[in-house]
Amino acid sequence: MNSHVSGGGLQSHAQHPIARQNSWFSLTLAEVKNQLGDLDKPLGSMNVDELLNNVWAAEASHSSSMNRISTSPAAMLQRQASLSLVRAFSGKTVDEVWKDIHQGYKMSNVKEVHNQEMEPTLGETTLEDFLVKAGLHVANASLGPVMSLDSALNSQNFSPQIGSSPSPSIDALSDTSMPGRKRQPGDLEKTLERRLRRKIKNRESAARSRARKQAYHNELVSKVSLLEEENMKLKKEKKFEQMVSCNFSEPRYQLRRTSSF
């Protein structure tokens, strides 16, 4: 086992986000939709590869002067992982994939709190999390002949290993701290899934925070411009009234009564 991992395991890799500041993968699907602007069809009815092509085209046009994002080894691996994912889903739309993911959850009882938990809506999930969940789903369903996005997330330390085994990330993480009982084949996957889920929850929370901030900011901007307009109008009205009242006050003084006879 050629492991490049220290005791921190998956945790330390979570600190090397694939989704850097100007990557689209850390945005929620609703944010992606907003950024892409007008499209021929709603995001959900797009095929997964259409969606990815749109995102990469937008990323490329956005960062055409900065080549590092689009050609970095991590980004290339991410694309490979996404492409193999796309092949696995053979032309399904985003909505269909989302449905498949949730049916998979119900069947395998992956979640700890089944009956009470409601999954986030498609719009609230980040693009990256959507792909991760899809990758997990595929890995669970077909015992992972597809290179999962999970391994791409760890790609920075594992580049020599990619492609050599079906689930390189699991082999490489054999150093991770284990639950205190006999090791079973399922355990590593469960630990991974738990950590991934925590990461996903964290990202969703961050996305909500961004949305909150952006919404309030937009509200204030439009309020300010409304108030500025109103203010100008009121000032003009005040001036006008002052001019008008001046014309009437002079004659009054002249007409003042001096006696009451």
Next chain:
Amino acid sequence: MTKHHMTRERNPLVVSRVVGDVLDPFTTTVELRVYTDGRMVCNGCNFRPSQVVTQPRVEIGGEDFRSLYTLVMVDADAPSPSNPYLREYLHWLVTDIPGSTGAGFGKEIVSYESPQPSMGIHRLVLGLFRQPRRQTVNAPGRRQNFDTREFSRLYSLGSPVAAVYYNCQREGGTGGRRA
């Protein structure tokens, strides 16, 4: 497919996913002014439970007294935004509000229950709908898992004519940041 940022969404109701999670996209056609704790409620502003204990003062526009409006107030993130399995939680329901008056002139179907979020930052949404006519509305069996869209369909209210939302977290909350 060259220009990707030309039509970036700015509407706070969309950015915050109020349109999406609770309401369908709509155009504002009637004025809606909501005041609580002496302050005017604007989209995305923050209130603590102590500031929204009593029902807000709601004033609406509308052409005349003959048009009647329904006001719905729900929590889009009950019991927690990360796991909103009680979405939407109905806090207040008032019908037959005459145009250009306020909620006080309407018929209260579901009394105001003040928000008391325990986990996370919740979006409290007030939606205004135009009624096709004066109509009797039955109070739902329970406040949780209310469906504003379905309610609108059931009573032929159509799309909202106005909406506003605010954020609310528990009194000791740290604003989403670790203390």
